[in-house]
Amino acid sequence: MRSKMQMFLEKVSLLITMTIIIIGYQNCGEISAQKVEAFGVGEVDNSSGQVPGDGGGDEEEEPSLPENPEVMKPLGVYSSNLSGSNTNNPVVKHEQSNGVLIRVTWNEVEPRDDQFDFSSIDEKIAIINQNKGNKDFYYTLAISAGCGERGDSGYPAWMDGRSDIAKWTIKFRSNLCQSMPKGWDDNYLAELEELASELAKKYKADKNLKMIYVPQATGNGIEGHFNGNFNPNDRMDWSPLTSQGLSKETWKYAMKEAAVIFAQAFEDRAVALELHTIIDRADIPLEAINELYDDPRTGKRVGAAMWWLFGKDEEQELAQGMTDFRGDVYGQVGANSTQPLRVGECDYSSLLDMAVQMGMRYIEPWDKEFKEGGSSGLDTQAYNVQRENFRKFNEYVLARFVRGENPAKPTFEKAEPLELDPDWDPNVNTKKSCPGRYYVEEP
Numbered sequence: 155m156r157s158k159m160q161m162f163l164e165k166v167s168l169l170i171t172m173t174i175i176i177i178g179y180q181n182c183g184e185i186s187a188q189k190v191e192a193f194g195v196g197e198v199d200n201s202s203g204q205v206p207g208d209g210g211g212d213e214e215e216e217p218s219l220p221e222n223p224e225v226m227k228p229l230g231v232y233s234s235n236l237s238g239s240n241t242n243n244p245v246v247k248h249e250q251s252n253g254v255l256i257r258v259t260w261n262e263v264e265p266r267d268d269q270f271d272f273s274s275i276d277e278k279i280a281i282i283n284q285n286k287g288n289k290d291f292y293y294t295l296a297i298s299a300g301c302g303e304r305g306d307s308g309y310p311a312w313m314d315g316r317s318d319i320a321k322w323t324i325k326f327r328s329n330l331c332q333s334m335p336k337g338w339d340d341n342y343l344a345e346l347e348e349l350a351s352e353l354a355k356k357y358k359a360d361k362n363l364k365m366i367y368v369p370q371a372t373g374n375g376i377e378g379h380f381n382g383n384f385n386p387n388d389r390m391d392w393s394p395l396t397s398q399g400l401s402k403e404t405w406k407y408a409m410k411e412a413a414v415i416f417a418q419a420f421e422d423r424a425v426a427l428e429l430h431t432i433i434d435r436a437d438i439p440l441e442a443i444n445e446l447y448d449d450p451r452t453g454k455r456v457g458a459a460m461w462w463l464f465g466k467d468e469e470q471e472l473a474q475g476m477t478d479f480r481g482d483v484y485g486q487v488g489a490n491s492t493q494p495l496r497v498g499e500c501d502y503s504s505l506l507d508m509a510v511q512m513g514m515r516y517i518e519p520w521d522k523e524f525k526e527g528g529s530s531g532l533d534t535q536a537y538n539v540q541r542e543n544f545r546k547f548n549e550y551v552l553a554r555f556v557r558g559e560n561p562a563k564p565t566f567e568k569a570e571p572l573e574l575d576p577d578w579d580p581n582v583n584t585k586k587s588c589p590g591r592y593y594v595e596e597p
Contacts, residue, residue, distance in 0.1 A: 225455055227424040227482065227515070228253060228294055228364040229555060230548040234486055234518035236278050238525065246285035248524040250544035253292035253364065254282065255486075255518050257376070259308040260299045260349060260369060267312050270352050282362075294426075295357070296367035297349070300375020301331035308375035309335055313345070322398040324383055326373035336399060337371030337408030346412060350419035358420055365424040365484070365516075367459065368413045377461050378409065378439060379430030392433040402438050409442040410449070417452040425452070426459040426484050429472060436472040440479075447481045457482030463517065464488045465497050465504030477512045485509050486518040491536060503566035506543055510563050515555045517547065539567050 232253040233245045245254055258274045265271060275295070282291060298308030303326055313319055313335055320339040323332045335342040346369065357363050370378050380400075385391035392400070409427060417425045427446070429439040446456045458476045462469070463485040476483055487505060489496035498504035509517050523540045525531030532540065546564035553561040 225422055225424060225453070226361065226364050228292065228484070229515055230517075230551050231544045232292075232294060232516065232518050233521045233524055235521040236281060237521045237530070240281050240284065243281060243285040244525045244531070245521050246282055246289075246291055248541075250541055250548055251291070251524055252548065253294065253362075254278075255294050255296060257296045257298065259302070259306075259375070260297050261307055261310050263297065263353075264310050264349060265312075267310070268348070272353075272356055275357075279360075279362075292362045292364045294365040294367070295353075295363060296376045297353070297369045298375030299346070299369035300372050301326040301329055301334055302375065303327045303329045307331060308369075309371065310345075313342075316341070319345075320399075322395075322400075324373065324380060324395070327382065335371055336404075337412065338399075338404040342371065343408075343411050343415065347415045347419075350415050354419040358423070363423065365426055365457075366416055366420055368409075368416050368425060368427045368456075370412065370428065371408065377428045377430055378432070380432070381430070390434065396433065400433065402432075402435070405432050405438055406442045406445075409439065410446055413442075413446050413456045414449065414451050417446075417456055421453065423455070424482065425456045426482075427456055428459040428461050429476065430462070431469060431472055436469070436475060440472065440475040443476075443479060443481070447479070454481060457484055459484040459486070460512075460514075461486040462488050463505050463509060463514075465499070465501070465506075465508045467498070473512065482516075483512055483514045484516045484518075485512070485514045487520060490520040490522040491532065491540060492522070501568050502540075503543065503568050506547060506566045507563075509547070510550065515551050519544070543567060 230252045231250055232255055233248075233251055234255050236243070236245055236254045236256065238244045245251055256275055256278045262274045263270055263272055279293065282293060300308040301324055302308045307329075314333045319341045320336040321333045322336055323330070324334050325331065337343075349369070353366070367376055369375060372378055373380055373382070380395055383392070383395050385393060413425060413427050427443060429443060432438040443456070443458045446452050447454055458479050458481065460473070460476060460483070464487075489502075491502040494500040494502065498508070506517075519540075522531060523537075523544075526534060526537040531537065543566045546566060550561055550564050553559040
């Protein structure tokens with residue numbers, strides 16, 4: 155996969171060296187399937203309709219990065235979002251919050267082709283710096299490249315007019331994207347490489363940036379799924395996507411190429427790739443993440459991320475594969491503690507147990523957990539419970555991943571019931587309500 159500059163230089167090189175190439179190859183039809191090696195950069199020739207990365211002649215190996223450079227990685231509890239006051243921000247000031255995830259869209263940072271605007275990121279960094287005082291407080295970064303929702307796409311709108319980028323139709327929730335770039339298209343990947351390069355020029359020197367997520371050309375653009383795109387008459391029929399080219403081979407290529415791009419742009423930083431089943435298959439993301447770990451171009455820095463940390467027995471094959479993964483594992487909580495129906499056994503602490511069991515070094519609870527009072531925060535009792543739970547998690551991962559100890563697994567607390575629902579029956583109403591302090595009707 156080539157950048158736009160590499161494409162231009164290759165064309166120039168071809169013109170200059172055409173005579174030599176003709177001498178070297180008796181059959182000039184072979185030229186299109188060979189690499190242009192003037193600058194040590196190769197490509198996969200997709201003109202024959204082959205799956206990207208399969209066939210197309212011998213490939214030149216790209217130079218490897220050091221396996222163990224001084225890599226910066228996030229640790230402990232970060233908020234999944236920066237919200238609240240700009241001058242007295244509860245997320246930044248919370249004593250157990252080590253950092254925050256900054257989320258923006260590719261459409262925001264590159265509103266026009268080759269014209270970059272990082273103000274949406276810089277504004278959030280400014281809020282952090284204004285509030286952290288002497289506290290060590292870090293951030294991770296996620297750039298959405300997806301379909302998005304409510305008509306607000308993550309991928310750049312100007313790509314709609316690019317006829318050289320292969321498109322397809324997908325949906326995310328109620329939003330239909332009829333010209334969504336295919337993540338395995340090499341021209342799309344060249345644009346993604348340029349984005350990574352510009353981001354690295356701007357933020358790689360900032361030591362407070364501890365990790366960057368791989369943008370994915372999916373539904374929401376960070377998570378690696380196409381949920382809801384199956385045949386509406388058959389939940390197991392994914393022909394609406396497979397008929398447009400999605401397969402194990404094409405999607406593994408998309409995941410791996412995008413991850414390599416960001417690993418090479420941020421060579422001393424952790425990189426996270428969010429994993430979901432693809433067309434109901436766990437082997438696709440699991441093979442991709444394990445092959446990335448062994449890929450010399452990544453320096454073993456591409457970790458597996460789970461943005462569906464609920465503490466439930468779901469997606470067991472994928473969850474077990476991530477637990478067994480040799481690299482780093484990161485998690486984002488899928489609900490807040492006032493939504494007990496969404497978490498295992500109606501108990502938020504179950505997902506913290508799951509994070510420890512899976513060997514996660516880093517989790518992102520919702521920003522609500524870091525606020526006390528009001529409609530956007532927790533009541534005092536729940537706030538104090540969560541603060542203590544986060545303290546235990548921070549201490550545990552510090553001992554395990556930094557000091558190299560084998561600490562005992564922490565025991566996380568559950569908020570004591572304030573009022574029991576008298577009609578709650580665990581044998582009947584488990585999907586309607588939870589016992590205890592938070593009685594929530596099924597929406």
